[in-house]
Amino acid sequence: MATIQAAILGFGTVGQGIYQILNEKKDQLKESLGLDIDIKAILIRDKTKSRMAAPDVLFTDNFDEIEAIPDLQIVFEAIVGEDPAYDYLCKAIQKGCHVITANKVMFSKHGLELQELANRQGVHVGYEATTAGGVPIISTLKNILLVNQVQRIQGILNGTSNYILTQMRVQESSFQDALEEAKLLGYAEADPFNDISGQDAFRKLMILSNLAFGKQPKWDDVSIEGIGDITLEQVLGAAREGLRFRHVAEIVEKVDGSLHASVGPRLVGPEHPLYAIEGVNNAIALETDYMGTLTLVGPGAGKLPTASAMVKDYAEIIGKRTQILVTI
Amino acid sequence: MATIQAAILGFGTVGQGIYQILNEKKDQLKESLGLDIDIKAILIRDKTKSRMAAPDVLFTDNFDEIEAIPDLQIVFEAIVGEDPAYDYLCKAIQKGCHVITANKVMFSKHGLELQELANRQGVHVGYEATTAGGVPIISTLKNILLVNQVQRIQGILNGTSNYILTQMRVQESSFQDALEEAKLLGYAEADPFNDISGQDAFRKLMILSNLAFGKQPKWDDVSIEGIGDITLEQVLGAAREGLRFRHVAEIVEKVDGSLHASVGPRLVGPEHPLYAIEGVNNAIALETDYMGTLTLVGPGAGKLPTASAMVKDYAEIIGKRTQILVTI
Numbered sequence: 001m002a003t004i005q006a007a008i009l010g011f012g013t014v015g016q017g018i019y020q021i022l023n024e025k026k027d028q029l030k031e032s033l034g035l036d037i038d039i040k041a042i043l044i045r046d047k048t049k050s051r052m053a054a055p056d057v058l059f060t061d062n063f064d065e066i067e068a069i070p071d072l073q074i075v076f077e078a079i080v081g082e083d084p085a086y087d088y089l090c091k092a093i094q095k096g097c098h099v100i101t102a103n104k105v106m107f108s109k110h111g112l113e114l115q116e117l118a119n120r121q122g123v124h125v126g127y128e129a130t131t132a133g134g135v136p137i138i139s140t141l142k143n144i145l146l147v148n149q150v151q152r153i154q155g156i157l158n159g160t161s162n163y164i165l166t167q168m169r170v171q172e173s174s175f176q177d178a179l180e181e182a183k184l185l186g187y188a189e190a191d192p193f194n195d196i197s198g199q200d201a202f203r204k205l206m207i208l209s210n211l212a213f214g215k216q217p218k219w220d221d222v223s224i225e226g227i228g229d230i231t232l233e234q235v236l237g238a239a240r241e242g243l244r245f246r247h248v249a250e251i252v253e254k255v256d257g258s259l260h261a262s263v264g265p266r267l268v269g270p271e272h273p274l275y276a277i278e279g280v281n282n283a284i285a286l287e288t289d290y291m292g293t294l295t296l297v298g299p300g301a302g303k304l305p306t307a308s309a310m311v312k313d314y315a316e317i318i319g320k321r322t323q324i325l326v327t328i
Numbered sequence: 329m330a331t332i333q334a335a336i337l338g339f340g341t342v343g344q345g346i347y348q349i350l351n352e353k354k355d356q357l358k359e360s361l362g363l364d365i366d367i368k369a370i371l372i373r374d375k376t377k378s379r380m381a382a383p384d385v386l387f388t389d390n391f392d393e394i395e396a397i398p399d400l401q402i403v404f405e406a407i408v409g410e411d412p413a414y415d416y417l418c419k420a421i422q423k424g425c426h427v428i429t430a431n432k433v434m435f436s437k438h439g440l441e442l443q444e445l446a447n448r449q450g451v452h453v454g455y456e457a458t459t460a461g462g463v464p465i466i467s468t469l470k471n472i473l474l475v476n477q478v479q480r481i482q483g484i485l486n487g488t489s490n491y492i493l494t495q496m497r498v499q500e501s502s503f504q505d506a507l508e509e510a511k512l513l514g515y516a517e518a519d520p521f522n523d524i525s526g527q528d529a530f531r532k533l534m535i536l537s538n539l540a541f542g543k544q545p546k547w548d549d550v551s552i553e554g555i556g557d558i559t560l561e562q563v564l565g566a567a568r569e570g571l572r573f574r575h576v577a578e579i580v581e582k583v584d585g586s587l588h589a590s591v592g593p594r595l596v597g598p599e600h601p602l603y604a605i606e607g608v609n610n611a612i613a614l615e616t617d618y619m620g621t622l623t624l625v626g627p628g629a630g631k632l633p634t635a636s637a638m639v640k641d642y643a644e645i646i647g648k649r650t651q652i653l654v655t656i
Contacts (some may be wrong), residue, residue: 032474125547134619136471143467146360146643147353147636233332273625276604284442290349290636291626297601307420308475308618315474 003036004318009043009080009088013186014102014129018309024119025311026115026145026298031164033318037074041066043088052306067095069316074308074317075213077101080189086110093125100313101130102306105194111210115273126313132157134305135298136312141286142213148288150212154200154250155284157276158202160188160299161197161247162229163280169244171277174233187280187301197226198247203260205249208284217251217259220230225264227310243267246274332646335369335394337416338407339387340429341514342457345635346404353639356426361646365402369394387582393417395423402645404638405429408517413440414438418537421445421453428641430457430634433522436531439538452648454629460485460610462633463626464640469539469614476616478540482578483612486603488516489522489555489575491608493593496563497572498606503560515608525554526591533589536612537579539572545579545587545610553592571595574602594609 006022008015022029022037030036034062038275041058043066060066063084065073075092077099079085085106089099093114101107109128116124130140132155144150153160156162160182167178179196194200202224209216227247235245246268251261273295277283282300287293299305334350336343350357350365358364359549369386371394393414394403403420407413413434417427420524421442429435435442435458446453460483484490488510495506507524510516522528522570529553537544563573563641574596579589583638596603601623605611610628615621619650 021475030477044650107514135622136468140464140468143464143640143644146647147349147357147640152604189616271604274605276601278599284408290632292630292633294624294626296622296624297619302620304618305620312471312475316471319474 001030001036003038004034004074005040005069006037006076007041007043007072007077008039009063009066009077009085011042011044012078012080013200013303014078014306014310015042015076017303018078021304021307021311029311029315030174032038033315034065035073035318037314040069040072043187049184053296057231057264060115067091071133072097074314075099076314077103078310082106082142082145084108088115089114090117093121093123096121096123098124098126099272100126100310100316100317102202102310104130104203104207108206111207115262118213124317126310126317128304129309131207132209132296132298133159133300134244134309135282135284135300136165136309137208137284137296138202139316140294140296140314142293143209144286144288145212150253150286150288152247152250152252152282152287153208153212154287155160156246156274157201157249157300158195158198158281159280159302161198161201162190162277162282162300163187164196165227165230165235166249168232169185169239172232172236175228186303193280196228198224199226201247202250202263205251209251209259209261213253213259216260222261223264224252224262227265230265238267243269246272246276246277248274269277329358329364330651331366332367332402333368333397333400333481334402334404335371335397335400336367337394337403337405337413338392339370339372340406340629340647342406342634343370343404343636344485345631346406346638349632349635349639357639357643363646365528365642368397368400375627391419396420400425402642403427404642405431406638407431408433410434414442418445418462419443421449424451426451426452426454426534426645427637428454428457430638432458432528432531432535436534439535442555444626448514449547453589454576454638454645455535455638456641457634459535460612460624460626461487461628463610463612463628464496464637465612466534466539467644468515468624468642469536472614472616472619472622473540476618478581478614478616480578480580480615481533481536481612482576482615483588484574484610485529485577485628486523486526487630488577489526489529490519490605490610490628491515491557492524493563493575493640494501494606495556496558496560497567500564502541503556503558513608514631521524525578526575527554529575530591533577533579533591537587537589542615543589545589550589551592552590555593558593559619566595571597572603574600574605576602591649
């Protein structure tokens with residue numbers, strides 16, 4: 001049986017999740033795809049840290065060593081931040097690799113360029129994990145767009161913010177205590193600024209904008225507000241009136257084709273579709289022309305949901321390739 | 329540009345919706361698929377009824393005339409009931425056509441056989457519209473199953489029942505008035521027995537069972553209860569206590585591999601994910617191993633949602649074919 005050679009860039013929570021799922025699902029993937037997968041190398045930041053026993057895997061802090069692997073076909077990228085991730089993925093695509101990324105900061109800015117480059121090279125870019133963690137919003141949106149037009153996207157796109165707002169109301173935790181708990185559970189980044197400032201939700205909204213509308217609004221025109229100013233008193237006061245704070249990202253295409261986007265907290269009542277979305281869940285409502293409104297709800301963060309979205313991208317990309325071979 | 333020859337079987341609400349969307353989206357489909365589509369024939373029950381002006385379309389009540397069309401490639405089936413729909417689709421597949429169906433009664437029973445037959449003939453079966461109307465649960469479930477296992481499926485699968493239960497609570501309508509309204513709006517079938525008895529939700533649950541678990545429980549072992557015995561007094565009494573009736577279909581795979589399914593009304597409170605699902609909406613929650621619980625909510629019935637799901641199947645099937653041609 002032929003074997004796909006792969007590399008993982010970044011070995012934090014998500015990178016380790018990819019490695020875990022690829023091992024746990026080895027037999028199932030082999031059977032469904034007709035191909036084995038072999039993790040040849042993992043790019044890490046600190047080579048002196050102890051690693052688990054995987055004698056056949058090259059642990060390196062030098063991307064050149066990964067680029068030099070002959071017959072490398074898949075690169076999973078789970079690094080935080082724009083650089084050097086963008087540079088690595090450009091090089092991987094130019095080498096003829098399919099790339100699969102969870103990096104929303106990089107992809108919200110460079111997504112269209114990377115996809116154009118990949119088209120020219122005849123490879124695929126998987127980016128399901130960039131937006132809403134395990135919720136398959138990217139493949140669902142692609143599927144809907146085959147026939148429907150999307151007019152508005154509205155959702156809770158940051159699981160950490162929603163977790164904090166939920167804990168403040170349910171546990172009467174302070175903002176700071178809820179944030180620390182989110183960090184402990186692996187929901188919040190080590191530096192939670194992007195989560196709580198609304199920047200993370202904004203970046204995901206821009207990725208959805210590219211897919212749904214083929215373009216983005218000017219970033220400076222988007223009003224972005226986080227949850228950092230919401231006090232426990234406000235949360236509990238709202239709850240007494242039957243209302244809940246939700247951090248909502250929204251984008252609408254007007255009839256003249258212009259895009260209007262905003263990110264910020266809102267108070268919603270029991271009839272609002274986002275009222276029941278609790279904890280680390282994300283929710284995305286897509287308003288379409290034929291299909292009405294479709295809403296997806298699921299875990300927006302976490303090691304295994306995010307990593308499973310990336311392995312699913314792998315199975316889709318390789319599945320396409322296999323299908324072609326079989327059909328010929 | 330090459331043209332796909334298609335036929336529509338059944339020209340009720342859904343059949344007309346297919347025709348409408350294929351015409352309205354003609355240019356978009358042509359551009360994305362690189363292929364035009366031509367509706368050559370429509371199978372109707374009563375040839376004497378007046379039809380809209382479409383001089384190039386053969387309106388016939390004789391399936392043999394459709395089977396005789398040379399180069400027919402796609403058959404959309406929107407007939408009610410098991411026979412003769414199953415017979416027609418077998419013949420279409422044997423002729424080498426891709427088939428796309430909205431017929432849950434037929435597909436819940438013959439789905440696996442039709443797919444096996446299609447595999448042998450090298451054609452595809454689209455059945456997104458059989459389950460939950462416009463909600464893309466079939467493609468989403470296929471996508472999730474690439475990596476995740478599904479352990480439990482729970483949902484509101486009959487839009488008519490949910491519409492009736494909603495109207496009874498919100499408008500204080502009697503069961504009968506709410507049912508008549510559902511018929512007028514095109515949600516309920518002319519004979520609403522399947523909708524309100526739970527049979528319709530049961531059939532959809534069996535289609536999901538085939539896809540998620542590769543098998544079905546014994547039909548006789550499934551407890552099926554409808555909404556016909558729920559009185560306005562019960563609905564309003566529950567509402568005063570903050571509870572809502574929901575008609576829930578559920579299937580679980582136990583660790584020993586056995587399947588346990590049930591369909592019936594339940595009372596749910598504000599924290600339950602199905603509490604907020606109102607009107608003709610359907611909702612399906614999929615419990616998975618890596619991804620946690622993913623819930624989809626959207627219109628479970630209606631002309632355009634259901635028809636757009638069938639046109640989406642068409643775009644997917646033809647898209648695969650085009651991709652292969654392009655890649656070669």
